[in-house]
Amino acid sequence: MCLAVPAKIIEKNDMMATVDVEGIQRKISLMLLPDAKKGDFVLMHAGFAIQTIDEQEANYTAQLLKEVAQNDNA
Amino acid sequence: MRGINMGKGDITMEDKFITMAHGAGGVKSRELVEEIMVPAFDNEYLRQMHDGAKLPVKNNIAFTTDSYVVKPLFFNGGNIGKLAVCGTVNDLAMTGAVPKYISVGMILEEGFPIKDLRTIVDTMSQAAAEAGIYIVTGDTKVVNKNSGDGIFINTAGVGNLIDGCDIAPRNVKPEMDIIVSGYLGDHAAAIMALRHNLQLPDTLKSDCAPLNKLVYKILQAAPKIAVMRDATRGGAAAVLNEIAAQAGVGIIIDEDKLPVRKEVRGFCDILGFDPIYLANEGKMVIFADKTYSSRILAVMHKDVYGKNACIIGSTNSIAPGEVGLRTAIGGIRIIDMPAGEQIPRIC
Amino acid sequence: MIMPEECKKAAEFFLQNIDRLITKPTRFMEVCGTHTVSIFRSGIRQLLPEKVDLVSGPGCPVCVTPNDYMDTAIAYAKNSNVIITTFGDMLKVPGTSTSLYEARAEGADIRIVYSPLDALQLAINNPAKKIIFLAVGFETTAPLTAATIQTAQKKQINNFFILSAHKWTYTALDALLSDPTIKVDGFLLPGHVCVITGEAPFSFVSERYAKPAVIAGFEALDILRAVYMLALQVQNGQAKIENAYKRVVRTEGNPIAQNAISSVFSNTSANWRGFGGIENSGMTVNAAYAQYDALHSIPVTKENSRENPACRCGDVLKGNINPTQCPLFKKICTPEHPAGACMVSIEGTCHAWYKYGQGRYHYGR
Structure with missing residues (x-):
């Protein structure tokens, strides 16, 4: 029961934030992630932000997959 | 519209809401028809004001009916009235007919705002004009408060079958191309987002549209297409499964080729939907011999309702009746017939 | 941004290496139901070599x-x-x-x-x-x-x-592992559970039961990469918790x-x-x-509850049988008329097997 999607905070108002998922917006709660800032990518689950997405780690994973793809499967 | 006196009086409708009197067949009923319906739908056949419309048709006709219930009644890109006209027009077009005349039956709930009814009727009139069809007969009934959902609409329609076209699932053979006319899932997203406090960008609208003129152009360019069907309830998945079963062919479509807007993908990610199961109201799926594909696409790309058309897959003889989807990583999964309504999930 | 071609190539890399690293029949369990759905939706089961079996655990609430x-x-x-x-x-x-x-x-x-x-x-x-x-x-x-x-x-x-x-979740995983009849060689740990709990509650998997485990994300390539990491551990005789979902799973x-x-x-x-x-x-x-x-x-009086005795959801959830071995599967129990919860939830193993065609699938492996 863990469908969660990355969302970008475009507005923060105390413990509520407006987030954007591919152009779709929703108001979600920051009660479980009070330090999240405008501009952060967060993981959204059932109307709550539950973690900040570490962009460095996300880039690292993407880079790793790209490298693996270039490897000729030797 | 039986028994309507067409003498133009000075009646002006002052009621703000539908009352039981509007369905009782008396003065109020007449006001409703004369001041709202007739001016909006006006045409020579409706003006006959007979028990039924007397219509000129060629020998072979297509005939269809559909009922429309939707919540919310008004949504980005249309309303229930537009659905009711386009839906029946499209059903006729899919049979290879030129839609001509439709009927409109409305069931109104006591207390329904007259201004909303006017909006719906005006939209129907515009949709009929765009499709080039006539609304030739109709009926309204009123039910008690809480016995309806504001408004239900039924439309039925007839159209002239185009000579030389044979649109039927049995014509579908292995190794044919499968074409969709544009982005999938826009309508469902526009309807369902509001229910879950999701705010869609204004650019994302229901795709509700009459496809008959596009279909006519396609059939002029390629009269021998095997079959086409509009992908409404159950989405493209339902159409693909129906055709696979009826034609006894297998189908493989390519996930990478499915046209889905990023907003609709986002909507699906949030609520756990699959875009291929989402309802459309202005999209069709065409099965045709590969030799016709480029001609069909060329025609479609010039039309506002087909400009994003593309080939999404093909039929085969390997797995009769089965619809498979080749995934982004090269696997295959079965796309089965949708089981009932789409329900959002958190899991 | 991963392009479609890169996606297929990366998948090929992982699949070939999983095939190379795993030398005997091996069972991995994905604990989370969202993993189950993702695995079926991306067709991972058919792509994996036959010796690698993915079974679904008790992770669909x-x-x-x-x-x-x-x-x-x-x-x-x-x-x-x-x-x-x-x-x-x-x-x-x-x-x-x-x-x-x-x-x-x-x-x-x-x-x-x-x-x-x-x-x-x-x-x-x-x-x-x-x-x-x-x-x-x-x-x-x-x-x-x-x-x-x-x-x-x-x-x-x-x-x-x-x-x-x-x-x-971890309590069910513990109960499962304490059952000596369970044969699982490694675990895909539920990424979004770990977002909340961190790694610590799952450390017993490697410490007490000496099983490899990888915290996995939910994209198809996240899952393939995690299976590849499990295969590496198996090959090297290791049993540790690894985190392949660091972009959202912090240690704590x-x-x-x-x-x-x-x-x-x-x-x-x-x-x-x-x-x-x-x-x-x-x-x-x-x-x-x-x-x-x-x-x-709020006081409530409910009927006496009982489970359908023929329903084998329990064995399916433990990974002991696959859905086709349940006498109700596809006969009495379908998504339209589910007898057990594994058929009703889209995350359920039975639903996934039914919907995504395991066992009635003619497009070849």
């Missing part, structure tokens, strides 16, 4: 929810003063004799919500009604319910209640969310479909927040 809970929810739904709010997942789950879906058709007021906060808003909008939120889910979802209850208290909303079926998890759980809930024995009672595996509203516990505040 709907599937492990026993009839007893559904019957209670349905009994509440029949109270005309109550509005039931639920995630869509629960709507069609069968109880002993009916489901919420059928109860709704019979006139019960049942609303699907996306968030427990939407349920709380409904309570604010309907002060004369009692709003019961069906609080189902694991560690990922429980803190949301907890935060919603705390909000209700702060705003002094007294017509909001929950019926808790929240559970700790989300302490604020952990705190929300411990402030509002206390541990209790809970019933898991297929496993029976597991000590300290459930979360019940604690004394400080008891007024928000539906069972505490």
Whole structure:
């Protein structure tokens, strides 16, 4: 029961934030992630932000997959 | 519209809401028809004001009916009235007919705002004009408060079958191309987002549209297409499964080729939907011999309702009746017939 | 941004290396139901070499929810003063004799919500009604319910209640591993549970049971990469917890969310479909927040619950059998008429097997 999607905070108002998922917006709660800032990518689950997405780690994973793809499967 | 006196009086409708009197067949009923319906739908056949419309048709006709219930009644890109006209027009077009005349039956709930009814009727009139069809007969009934959902609409329609076209699932053979006319899932997203406090960008609208003129152009360019069907309830998945079963062919479509807007993908990610199961109201799926594909696409790309058309897959003889989807990583999964309504999930 | 061609190539890399590293029949279990769905939706099972079997564990909260809970929810739904709010997942789950879906058709007021906060808003909008939120889910979802209850208290909303079926995933995993008949060679750990809990609660998998485990994300390539990492551990004879989902899983998890759980809930024995009672595996509203516990505040009489004796959801959840070995599968039990919860939830193994065509699939491996 863990469908969660990355969302970008475009507005923060105390413990509520407006987030954007591919152009779709929703108001979600920051009660479980009070330090999240405008501009952060967060993981959204059932109307709550539950973690900040570490962009460095996300880039690292993407880079790793790209490298693996270039490897000729030797 | 039986028994309507067409003498133009000075009646002006002052009621703000539908009352039981509007369905009782008396003065109020007449006001409703004369001041709202007739001016909006006006045409020579409706003006006959007979028990039924007397219509000129060629020998072979297509005939269809559909009922429309939707919540919310008004949504980005249309309303229930537009659905009711386009839906029946499209059903006729899919049979290879030129839609001509439709009927409109409305069931109104006591207390329904007259201004909303006017909006719906005006939209129907515009949709009929765009499709080039006539609304030739109709009926309204009123039910008690809480016995309806504001408004239900039924439309039925007839159209002239185009000579030389044979649109039927049995014509579908292995190794044919499968074409969709544009982005999938826009309508469902526009309807369902509001229910879950999701705010869609204004650019994302229901795709509700009459496809008959596009279909006519396609059939002029390629009269021998095997079959086409509009992908409404159950989405493209339902159409693909129906055709696979009826034609006894297998189908493989390519996930990478499915046209889905990023907003609709986002909507699906949030609520756990699959875009291929989402309802459309202005999209069709065409099965045709590969030799016709480029001609069909060329025609479609010039039309506002087909400009994003593309080939999404093909039929085969390997797995009769089965619809498979080749995934982004090269696997295959079965796309089965949708089981009932789409329900959002958190899991 | 990964391009489609890169995606296919990366998948090929992982698949070829998994094939190279695994030399004998090997079973990995994905604990999380969201993994199950992703695996089926991306067609990973067919792409993996035959010697690598992926089995689904007890990680679909709907599937492990026993009839007893559904019957209670349905009994509440029949109270005309109550509005039931639920995630869509629960709507069609069968109880002993009916489901919420059928109860709704019979006139019960049942609303699907996306968030427990939407349920709380409904309570604010309907002060004369009692709003019961069906609080189902694991560690990922429980803190949301907890935060919603705390909000209700702060705003002094007294017509909001929950019926808790929240559970700790790791307790079921522990119960599973303590069963000597279970044959699993490694685990894909539930990424979004670990977002909340961090790595620590799952360390027993490697420490006590010497099994390899990888915390995995939910994209197809996340999963393939995690299986590849498991294969590397198997090849090297290792058994450790690795984190392949670092972009959101921190070692310590989300302490604020952990705190929300411990402030509002206390541990209790809970019933898991297929496993029976597991000590300290459930979360019940604690004394400080008891007024928000539906069972505490709203009396209810429900029917005697029993499970369909022929339904083998339990064995499926333990990974002992696959769905086709259940006598009800596809015969009596279908997504339209599910006999057990594994068929009703889209995350359920049986539903996934049915829907995505395992066993009736002619497109070749």
